[in-house]
Amino acid sequence: MKIKSIIAVLLVTAGCLSNATAQQIFRISQYQQHNFLYNPAASGADDNASVGALYRKQWAGIEGGPETFVVYGDTYFEKKKVGVSAFVYNDKTGPTSRTGGQIGLSYSVYLNGKKDQRLMLGLGGSFFQYKIDKNYLTDGDPIAQNDPSIMNAADSKITGDAAVGVYYRSSTLNIGISADQLIQSGLSLYKNTNATQDAQLYRHYFAIASYNWQTDPDNVLIPNAMLKYLPNSPIDFEGGVKLLHKDFLWLGINYHYQQSYSIYAGVKIAKKLEIGYAYDQFSTPLSVFSDGGDANEISLRYYFKK
Template identity: 50%
Template sequence: MYSIKIKIAAVVLFTVALSVNAAAQQIFKVSQYMENSFIHNPAAVGANDVTTVGGVFRSQWAGIDGSPKTVMLFGDTYIPSKNTGVGVVLYSDKTGPTSRTGGNFNVSYSVKLDGDDKKRLMMGLGAEVIQFKVDKDKIAEFIPNDPLLASSGSTIKGDASAGVYLRTPKLTIGASAFQLIQPKLDFVKSSTNVDGKLYRHFFFTASYCIVTDESNVLLPHVEVRYQPNAPADYEAGIMLLHKDLIHVGVSAHYKQDYTIFAGLKIDHKFTIGYAYDVYNHPINTFNGGNGAHEVSLRYFFKK
């Protein structure tokens, strides 16, 4: 019964978004954002100074049929002789009858502060190609007269992003903007309907490194997500790193959920991370739908 209600709600909400140009969060959430900074900031590609590859799988509202599921593959590298970072992010994001598949190509340029390569102000630009698809069969099952059924159910758009990222041994601060071009989706066109479009999203992140002893480091961090005409989204937490071997942490997503996460780094090169989100009311009232699972893998090509 709950799965049917969720399917209907997803269809209705998506149709309303197309009809009234509703400003909702359109970019997927990642709980382990501190481990993968360049996913939401093109300026952070190359910040680790080495070539890396990895991926993230996230299943949100686990147990609810049609819940959001995100898969990402990514890689980045830094070219010291050019003070340049290059990165790619490929992703597939599905929620109910809708899916979003795309890729980002990002480039950053670093300015050394005080001639120290470990203190850099990084500036980045990104280009994105996105394909939106709607499973019309799922919509027809519940809303047989929806005007969306007369469309192709698929559209491909291009967009852009930009950011800045300050990286020092102690402090990191980042600010970025996504979906700068704001292209229209053009799924449904009529004299009484305003086409849905992509909306600009702004991200702000910060973290500070507190060395407690020779083996342990505390890393408090915060992320703010903002979109015009929508409430700001806040998340903050703290992570403990032990000997570049293991990390554990907790974070809280304001009025939405809290997260516990942990990771293991093997031979200083291969990182495995896991995060579990517990959602607040009302999502937690659904049977089996009160959590999210996120697994991340990343390999650092170090000598």
């Protein structure tokens, strides 16, 4: 185990905590195509049922860098005006990992009697298991092996929480606001006879917006942005623009404020199967590490269209 790698991961993770990304809720670069992962009100917003998977490896050249795997699906029941979504995930950073899932429900209110212009209200319920790999922390380190704050900590904790959101969907403007980890459940990983040190989930707020600008019959420009806020931390912002050609090919660029730049691309085969890829290049301090300051993200999604 490389000590410098561990130190780098811990320092950058601390930096992420101060910038409200927090790593409590996984981050993906292709957020604009996966709104319901952050807002239960967007469940079924694409009308057609779909299933998909996403894998992200961040800071690939640094041991213990964040690694995320998500499997998801959603659908919309038009007669009931109800959308349903579900996803499970595993999110790992260094010695810690989260494995869990969420079920989201949305209800649509049609505006002006039009299905393609509606206000969606959503609720979500989640569960997860938080784990600490003590062997990762103590391997070859006699000081860590005798540290009571490590050895007395529980190996894992299972808990649950909730989310709520509002989402406006139309053929051009799509915008949503949501709050996750509303209950702020406790983790209580460390307890002994002399003291109790409790960790907890923190409430996260998201705002995601995009606009479809039809520049000509074949091309659509889609400016998009995401704001994330965690109380007592600065607002975190990322945004960019995506070019969609004939509902078949897309290219996009994004900027994550003071953290990274992203480029992404994908294809939609037979208007059913989406294959996407995103590459992130992180700024300092990660950029000083050889092959350390980047991330790779691959996504697959299948739509059940007639």
